[in-house]
Amino acid sequence: MTDDQVPAALRAFIDSTNRGDTAAFLAGFTDDATLDDWGRVFHGPDGIASWNETDNIGKRAHFELVGIEATDDPDTVIATLTVTGGGYNGTGPITFTSTGDRLRRVVIAPTA
Incomplete structure (x- = not known):
């Protein structure tokens, strides 16, 4: 897998998390974005900011991209x-839907 195969919105999600850059992380989502973390659904900038604090950058999460499929x-x-990091540790699939270079929907759960 090469960097040019990774959508810009996904790359920004990973990179901003790994840098601990909350402003860049939140800027990577559309205003109407949703993030579904095993059925806990977070809506819009405030919801995603809350998840980021409790489950992502707030827990010092670090991501390594293992693979990507269309x-x-x-x-x-x-x-x-x-x-x-200081929260969940493990490997699994995350579904990312983007609009341009921003994320519109993220689903953290096993794929069907």
């Missing part, structure tokens, strides 16, 4: 990430 939707990819 879907039938050209705006959606499934990325396998290894997560380490």
Whole structure:
């Protein structure tokens, strides 16, 4: 996998988290974005900021991209990430849907 195969919105999600850059992380989402973390759904900038504080940068999360696969939707990819930090630690799939270079939907749960 090369960097040019990774959508810009996904790369920004990973890079901003790894730098601990909350402003850049939040700027990577559309205003109407949703983030679904195993059924806990966070809406819009305030919801995603809350998740970021309790489950992501607030827990010093660090992502390593293991693999990426395309879907039938050209705006959606499934990325396998290894997560380490002060919260969840493990490897699993996350579905990312983007609009341009920003994320519109993130789903953290096993794929069907």
